[in-house]
Amino acid sequence: MSRPDLVTVTPARSAPPPQSRRTGRIPVALLLPAALGLVFLVLPLAGLLIRTPWSTLPQRLTEPGVLTALRLSVQAATLATLLCLVLGVPLAWLLARIDFPGRRLVRALVTVPLVLPPVVGGVALLLVFGRRGILGGWLDSAFGFTLPFTTAGVVLAEAFVAMPFLVIAVEGALRGADVRYEEAAATLGAGRWTTFTHVTLPLVAPGIAAGAVLCWARALGEFGATITFAGNFPGRTQTMPLAVYLALETDLEAAIVLSLVLLTVSVAILASLRDRWLGSS
Amino acid sequence: MTGDPNCPGVDPSPPGDPSPGPAVLDAHLVVDRGTFRLDLPLTIRPGEVVALLGPNGAGKTTALRALAGLLSLTGGHLSLAGRHLDHPGRRIWTPTEQRPIGVVFQDYLLFPHLTALDNVAFGPRRQGLDRQRARQRAADWLTRVGLAEQARRRPRHLSGGQAQRVALARALAVEPALLLLDEPLAALDARTRLDTRAQLQRHLADHPGATLLVTHDLIDAVVLADRLVVIEQGRVVQMGDVATVTAQPRTDYVARLVGLNLHRGRADGHRVLLAGGLHLVTGDRHEGEVLVAFAPSAVALHSVRPDGSPNSWPATITGVHRHGDNLRVQLDGPVTVAADVTPGAAAQLRPAPGRTLWAAVEAAETRVYPASAVPTG
Structure with a gap:
């Protein structure tokens, strides 16, 4: 009776595992839109690559305007991210840890720049920090300090638009962190500030890093608020997205090259950070 | 029995206090939380280990959190080493970080980003020792619990028993007047538990301060504690030395336990x-x-x-x-x-x-x- 047993056992062993058997049954109603969605996201990027003037690329990349805009973009986005970290992490801590009246309202206010059209944000910034604005007028008369149409204005506009990304990411990380570690720190004699710097911050560092990356990427691509609040002065306020937009009207190939540079920088940064902090698939 | 003459203003000890000696912990913990009320008179003498036993939901964790200052009393009083830490009737309240306590949490809560050494040095650093002295004290404590060689390891590279000992060293390194242990052996497997229990017993015997052991395991209580306090639904149902409680249970819970x-x-x-x-x-x-x-x-x-x-x-x-x-x-x-x-x-x-x-x-x-x-x- 051993031979029939062998015959029945062998095919069961060599049969494909259930996982691969299931792939044959993906409904077309899901597969088709999924494939279309992927094509929709990838095709424009492919178009960019196809139309890139590869032969003249090296010479176009070294044009002074390109490097100036790139440097300004990276600098402004980095400064904006630092500003967001300094202001946004404490704000996130407040929202996550302190139960104060009106907390829900504050949280809603924080997310407003997320849904606000960036141009509207730029106008709002002008009304406050403009030369005739509520704070801007005072800054101008008291210190001779103006924000609009300066590099500092670019940083401000980018920080305004990008900060909600950081606050939301860090608040989520803080809420996910185990508060009992903070209680343990208190039983060892640590006050709130020491607990924050020595326990809480290290625990949520991955969340802060993820928030900072999102924040930086958003700041790098910022267009609407920047052009409204800071204008479009080459070398001073003209960031890459602005340069792309301007080039589009005069020189299509230049616009393509600028876009390619921006794409490369963003993808490179995201890819290098993804495995470390954003969690890979 | 009367109140301790060395602690003026403290309420008289509850009836049945086993000894007139000066208690390092003198407390009557009253915490009201909606329908639940904890009402627990508790005194512990220096060097004494008291086990707080009870079923789930009896109020053991509430009592521990109230002693640690992670929860405030709604009534009664709490004084430790002659200091009033919490007395709602007199608007006295001391935050956790200013209490002379050490806590070993149920799942230890070792800081994952610090080495074993820096976990133990964390408390001494907060007491004002410079980095080098704090690390020296931490190293001494790790040696005492037999983990000198694991000093540079992060908690995730420690076994359960090792993590428990680091947590104990961390709590004792601040030289607390009151050591609180929250189910200190519950997270360990049976074999490790046996060894760790024996070591814990040795370290508790050396600890000059008071110790409160919160547990629902009778064996832990019998091996480690000098005295048992059994609570059910927030109230003391039985207290006394181990032999009396195990021989003469007073409630169905205690009878089942023993x-x-x-x-x-x-x-x-x-x-x-x-x-x-x-x-x-x-x-x-x-x-x-x-x-x-x-x-x-x-x-x-x-x-x-x-x-x-x-x-x-x-x-x-x-x-x-x-x-x-x-x-x-x-x-x-x-x-x-x-x-x-x-x-x-x-x-x-x-x-x-x-x-x-x-x-x-x-x-x-x-x-x-x-x-x-x-x-x-």
């Missing part, structure tokens, strides 16, 4: 009328309301009515399960009892749920004690 059958009844000399209507002849003489305790191993099972035994009654089997080398048989009848039978006896009796047998207990195997006594040690 593995005894416990029944309430009315004694008239050597006869006790149990609540179920059953008369038992007992070895001890008593009058009035009493508790009767006997071990499951003292209950004999017979398939026919035994001759000459005054204490026998018909009982129906409701459940059978393994208990050590024996079978434990749950019985219903005029009284609910558990009986232990050897595998040999079980082979003859064939105990199965629904079967009716005769249960018998020797008069000499019963313990009778007054039911109305104040729970004391």
Whole structure:
């Protein structure tokens, strides 16, 4: 009776595992839109690559305007991210840890720049920090300090638009962190500030890093608020997205090259950070 | 008994305080949380280890958090080493970080981003020691718990038993007046538990301050503690030394914990009328309301009515399960009892749920004690 047993056992062993058997049954109603969605996201990027003037690329990349805009973009986005970290992490801590009246309202206010059209944000910034604005007028008369149409204005506009990304990411990380570690720190004699710097911050560092990356990427691509609040002065306020937009009207190939540079920088940064902090698939 | 003369203004010790010696912890913890109320008088002398036992939801964790200052009292008082830490009646409140305490949490809560050494040095650093001295003290403590070689490891590279010892070293490194242990062995497997319990016992013996051990494990309490305090639903149901509590349980919870059958009844000399209507002849003489305790191993099972035994009654089997080398048989009848039978006896009796047998207990195997006594040690 051993031979029939062998015959029945062998095919069961060599049969494909259930996982691969299931792939044959993906409904077309899901597969088709999924494939279309992927094509929709990838095709424009492919178009960019196809139309890139590869032969003249090296010479176009070294044009002074390109490097100036790139440097300004990276600098402004980095400064904006630092500003967001300094202001946004404490704000996130407040929202996550302190139960104060009106907390829900504050949280809603924080997310407003997320849904606000960036141009509207730029106008709002002008009304406050403009030369005739509520704070801007005072800054101008008291210190001779103006924000609009300066590099500092670019940083401000980018920080305004990008900060909600950081606050939301860090608040989520803080809420996910185990508060009992903070209680343990208190039983060892640590006050709130020491607990924050020595326990809480290290625990949520991955969340802060993820928030900072999102924040930086958003700041790098910022267009609407920047052009409204800071204008479009080459070398001073003209960031890459602005340069792309301007080039589009005069020189299509230049616009393509600028876009390619921006794409490369963003993808490179995201890819290098993804495995470390954003969690890979 | 009167209050401690060294601590003026402190309420008198609760009745039944076992010793008039100066207590390092003198507390009456009252916490109201909606429908739950914790009302726990608690004093611990220097060097004494008290185990706080109770079922889930009895208020053990609430008591621990109130002592640590992670929760404020709504009434009563708490003073430690002569300092008033929490006294809502006088608007006194000391935050956790200013209390002379050390806590070993149930899952240790070692800081994952710090090495074992820096975890232990964390407390001394907060006490104002510079980095080098704090690390020196931490290294000494790690040596004492036998983990000098693991000093540079992060918590995720420590075994469960090692993490428990680092947590103990971290709590003791601040030289606390009160050491709080929250189910310190619950997260360990049986084998590690045995070793760690023995080591913990040694370190607790060396600890000059007071120790409160919160647990629901009787063995931990018996091995580690000098005195037991049992709470149920926020109130003390029994307290005293280990021998008294294990020999004379006062509630069903304690009886289950120590593995005894416990029944309430009315004694008239050597006869006790149990609540179920059953008369038992007992070895001890008593009058009035009493508790009767006997071990499951003292209950004999017979398939026919035994001759000459005054204490026998018909009982129906409701459940059978393994208990050590024996079978434990749950019985219903005029009284609910558990009986232990050897595998040999079980082979003859064939105990199965629904079967009716005769249960018998020797008069000499019963313990009778007054039911109305104040729970004391």
